[in-house]
Amino acid sequence: MSERPPLEPIGHLGFAQVDHAREARNGVPEVVYGEGKSAAQIAAIVARLVERHARALVTRLDASKAEEVASEQPSGHYDPRSRLMWWGRAPETLKGTVAVVCAGTSDLPVAEEAAQTLEWLGAPVARLSDVGVAGIDRLLAHREALARADVVIVVAGMEGALPSVVTGLVRNPVIAVPTSIGYGASLNGITALLGMLSGCATGMSVVNIDNGFGAAWQAARILTLVERGPAEPPASFSLPT
Structure with missing residues (x-):
């Protein structure tokens, strides 16, 4: 044969x-x-x-x-x-949870792109929607749950303030996603993007405008590292002689 x-x-x-x-x-x-x-x-x-x-x-x-x-x-x-x-779906479920936090209902399409991509990748997802800074008590009511998430994705338009607030509340990685939602001076998400890139809260990274998919991918990779544990360091990056 x-x-x-x-x-x-x-x-x-x-x-x-x-x-x-x-x-x-x-x-x-x-x-x-x-x-x-x-x-x-x-x-x-x-x-x-x-x-x-x-x-x-x-x-x-x-x-x-x-x-x-x-x-x-x-x-x-x-x-x-x-x-x-x-x-189909991922053959195995990743350990840990990603919280997908959405500032406003208008941001939900991007948030759902992130959440459903994560689910396809095998990551458990917790959703928290319509908790923007205009009504900060809506967010603070879930402070303990946010702190338990292994990774937090925060989706926001307008001035893009929510990710900095969330980053100041938690110790785990935060991935910020600016959206193109907002009035004229929001410049289709440029204002939110620049605000997030200029944020003073440490531990926050930023992806492109409306890129829920990219945020999900990064979060899933973080969970993969958590599951794998520390890797052996590379022996050397020098070129062979």
């Missing part, structure tokens, strides 16, 4: 090259960014990912494209608020 040929590290589709080796390198299969791709292209990429990895995730997918993709790949699940569509 002849041996099966090795699985290809790159899936060549003509319009796309699917990086099957990414799961071996990074622990998670390639994720598909939906904007700018046709439904047929997305469905073809997803078919390869599901066949090889038994799971797939598409971000920024509008409802009309999702319907077309579902006709080709019917086992997927689509959420119109987060604009995520996914097939």
Whole structure:
């Protein structure tokens, strides 16, 4: 009986090259960014990912494209608020919890992109919504629960003040996500982004505007490190002689 040929590290589709080796390198299969791709292209990429990895995730997918993709790949699940569509889940659950904190109801699409990405990655998620600084008592009522989260993602628009407040209340990592929500001087999220980047609270990192997906990925990597424990330090970074 002849041996099966090795699985290809790159899936060549003509319009796309699917990086099957990414799961071996990074622990998670390639994720598909939906904007700018046709439904047929997305469905073809997803078919390869599901066949090889038994799971797939598409971000920024509008409802009309999702319907077309579902006709080709019917086992997927689509959420119109987060604009995520996914097939399968992580084979194991990560240890620890990520709290996804949302300043206002208008920020929920970005918060849900973060929360549902985390769930697809196998991370337990606790949600806390509509606790912006305009009504600070809403946030402080959950102070103890926030302190117990291993990582906190804070999503806020307008002036972007909430992440600094949360960072001052907890000892664990905070990932701030500016959103494009706000009036004219918010500049589609630039004001919130600059405010978060200029924050004085230590222990807070910042991702791009509306990038709930990126925040989720970073939080999941932190949980992975917690589960793995300390790694052996590299022997040397010097070049061989």
